[in-house]
Every structure is written in C-alpha cells, then in structure tokens.
Amino acid sequence: MRLLNITNRYYLVTSVVLLLVSSAFLSYRVFYVVDKEIAEHMLIKKSRIEEQIASQPFLQDRPFQFGDLVEVTPIERFTSFRVYLKDTALYDAYEEDLVPFRVLSYEQQINKKAYRIRIWDRGTQNKELWRGMVYTILLVGIDIVALFYFLNRFFSTRIWRPLYQAIAMLQRFDVQRNSKLRFLFSNVDEFNTLNNELIRLTDKVTRDYRNLREFTENMSHETQTPLAIIRSKLEIIMQSDNLTPEQMNQVRSALDSVNRLSKMNRGLILLTRIENEQYAEEQHVPLGKLIRKQLGDLDMFIESRELKVRDEIDERVFLLMNPYLADILITNLLSNAIKYNKEGGELLVRLTASELVVGNSGDPLPIPGSQIFERFKKGNQADSVGLGLAIVKRICDHSELEVHYDYLDDRHLFILRFSAERVFQSDRA
Numbered sequence: 001m002r003l004l005n006i007t008n009r010y011y012l013v014t015s016v017v018l019l020l021v022s023s024a025f026l027s028y029r030v031f032y033v034v035d036k037e038i039a040e041h042m043l044i045k046k047s048r049i050e051e052q053i054a055s056q057p058f059l060q061d062r063p064f065q066f067g068d069l070v071e072v073t074p075i076e077r078f079t080s081f082r083v084y085l086k087d088t089a090l091y092d093a094y095e096e097d098l099v100p101f102r103v104l105s106y107e108q109q110i111n112k113k114a115y116r117i118r119i120w121d122r123g124t125q126n127k128e129l130w131r132g133m134v135y136t137i138l139l140v141g142i143d144i145v146a147l148f149y150f151l152n153r154f155f156s157t158r159i160w161r162p163l164y165q166a167i168a169m170l171q172r173f174d175v176q177r178n179s180k181l182r183f184l185f186s187n188v189d190e191f192n193t194l195n196n197e198l199i200r201l202t203d204k205v206t207r208d209y210r211n212l213r214e215f216t217e218n219m220s221h222e223t224q225t226p227l228a229i230i231r232s233k234l235e236i237i238m239q240s241d242n243l244t245p246e247q248m249n250q251v252r253s254a255l256d257s258v259n260r261l262s263k264m265n266r267g268l269i270l271l272t273r274i275e276n277e278q279y280a281e282e283q284h285v286p287l288g289k290l291i292r293k294q295l296g297d298l299d300m301f302i303e304s305r306e307l308k309v310r311d312e313i314d315e316r317v318f319l320l321m322n323p324y325l326a327d328i329l330i331t332n333l334l335s336n337a338i339k340y341n342k343e344g345g346e347l348l349v350r351l352t353a354s355e356l357v358v359g360n361s362g363d364p365l366p367i368p369g370s371q372i373f374e375r376f377k378k379g380n381q382a383d384s385v386g387l388g389l390a391i392v393k394r395i396c397d398h399s400e401l402e403v404h405y406d407y408l409d410d411r412h413l414f415i416l417r418f419s420a421e422r423v424f425q426s427d428r429a
Helices: 003-055 126-172 189-238 245-275 287-297 299-304 323-339 388-398
Strands: 064-066 070-075 083-092 097-110 113-122 283-286 308-313 317-321 346-351 355-360 402-407 412-417 423-425
Touching: 003 070, 003 097, 003 113, 003 126, 126 189, 189 245, 245 388, 283 287, 283 323, 287 299, 287 308, 287 317, 287 323, 287 346, 299 323, 317 323, 323 346, 323 355, 323 388, 323 412, 388 402
Parallel strands: 308 346
Antiparallel strands: 064 070, 070 113, 083 097, 097 113, 283 317, 317 423, 346 355, 355 412, 402 412
C-alpha cells in the first residue's frame, strides 16, 4: 500500500472518531444548556407569579389558573420549602400527540397566606432535536472530512512527489550499466539529504561492483593459466621413464590436487559471477533437447557405471533462463546423479511442463539433507570439491526456479519446479 494511502486512511479513521466523539459531546452540551434555560425560565416565572399574587388582593384566597401553565391553589398552612421539579408529558391538541413538559411544584407563603403553586413549561422535543442535530452534524462533518481529505491528498501528493521519483529511479537503477542517479531538487530538506545519501551509496555500490568484477576476471585468468602450466608440466613428468613408483605417486597426487584446485577455482568464480548478476541475458532454452544432448555427452560415464537410464522427457518444454547457466545446471545435476549412483543403479530423468526431476539410487547422505546445497558439503566422493549443488542452488535462485531435495524409496531426488511465467511449451518437439 502506498504511503499516501496509508496516511489518508489514518486521517480518515481519526477524523471519523473525532467526529463521533465531538458529536456526542456537542449533543450533551446542547441538551444541558436547553434544560438549564428551561429551569431558569421557570424560576423567573415563579418570582413573577409571587409578585402578581402579592400585588393583586382579589387573586388571594381562591384557586385560579393562568392559562394551562400556572395553577395556584390556597392551602391551610405552609408545610415545606421544598421545590419539586420533574419531567412529564401532556397531550397537545394542536400536535395531537404527547409532548414533554417540565413541572415546577412548591408551596409559597404570600401575605401570611399559604399557596401551592404548579408551573408547567414545555420541554424540549428530544427525538426531533436529536434527529435534527444528528443530520446537521453529519452533513457538516462529511463536508469537512471530504474537504480535508482531498486537500490533504492534493498537498501530500505534491510534498511526497520527490520520494516517489527517487523510488522510481532506484527501481530503474542497474549497477551493471554504470549509470549515475540524478534526483530532482526538493524544498524538503530531509528528501535532499536522503537523495544525497542514495547517490553516495549507489556510487559506492557501483564502484565496489566494478572492482569486484575486475578482480573476478583477473582471478579467472591469472590463476587458471599457472594451474594449466603446472598441470601440463606434471603430465610431462609422469611420462618420464626414470621415475620411481614413489615419485610417480607423488606426482599423481600433485596432479590430482592441481585439478581439484582448478575445479574449485572455476566453481567459486562462477558463483561470484552469478551473484554479481553477470548472466542477466535470458532466452527460451529448449530444456528437453539440452537434457538429451547432455545424456549423450555423458553416455561414456553412464556405461562405465552400468547405470540404467529411465528418462521421461518432454522435448517440447522451453524454459526462460540464461543458456550458459542452463547448460551448467543440467550438467551438474546429471554429473551428480552419475557420480553418487551405485554401480548398476538407476538414473531417473523426468521433464514435464511444471518440473524437472533427476534421481539416482545412491547410498544415503552422510550429511543432513538440509545442508546438501551448501558450499563444500559433499558426500563420500573424495574427488568432489563440494560446489556442484551449491552452483545448482544459486542458478535456480538467479533464474527464479524452486529446487528441492528428497530421499525417497532409497533414491535421491532433485526436483526443480518452474513457474508458469518461465515455461513455454511448443506444439512440436
């Protein structure tokens, strides 16, 4: 969710809560003020009635009413100073309904004569007043919230625009193109500081990437050449006739170490190149045909171990990935399945539009299955450098493929699952 939407959502929720709380408080205050005004009005009327009775003797000693709202009744003696105030409802012929009234009842002594006086005053129509207030507050509140929502969205969009532009530039940033970021100047100091830090950081990343790439390429060339020279010289020495058996074993051991060092060097350089995103070019690789070709190239090793190949390959499957990495991926999976298989065992290769399964009937792993894709984790093969499956895992991560390992029914299974976006199935094989 965008930052702008999140702030607007919080703003709306806060506004609605404030509107409800303010409405409740405003309603309470309105009813309180109205009730207070009615009570004060009745007390004022009480004083005027007393003055009128005292100043007009013909009204004394007899009951009388002022309209329907004042009732004066003489009583034998004054008994209490208490004033009673209560709410009631009386039928209103004009409205043809019960309407709220407030009654003020008390005893009063005027010119040494006692009277019981009742004063009615019309109260507030609670339901109608409440309904009118709710409608008014809602209309005003909705107008205010809507106005501030759109104003906030308008101003926030202008304020946050430099941030969104910076994010868009970072999304297009490619360290391999050696491009430099150029952000727009903002009136917000924090955004300018952020942009300067991003420029400094991306420049450093670009510089480090370029140095690492040069180092990898130099290592690839400068170490492979001496290793090739050492290997050739050792092979020449092994062809000499005057070597003793002990010297021959030492030379052969040195040659094995050089070969192992050369393989490790190539594997580590390949992993570094993959992690440096140096294989970004992708195309639809005919995976089925590639597997067929690799099985043909490895036929000599398969026959030497008397393996039974069970292949179920759909040659119509094309996978979107780098061709060079696809070749290494299949080579490593098949070589691993041959190397760690039993003599006379089974080599399973099954390819469908959704997955590739490579299995072998080798012995159980001496290490936990969860560590099989880690670097330098190897089985019982002494000549292995322990990088083949680590390269497989890194290629799968780079190519957005899922890779899983399972040991089921005395068989090692390596399962690659493809997403629908990366698979293309041709109509013809």
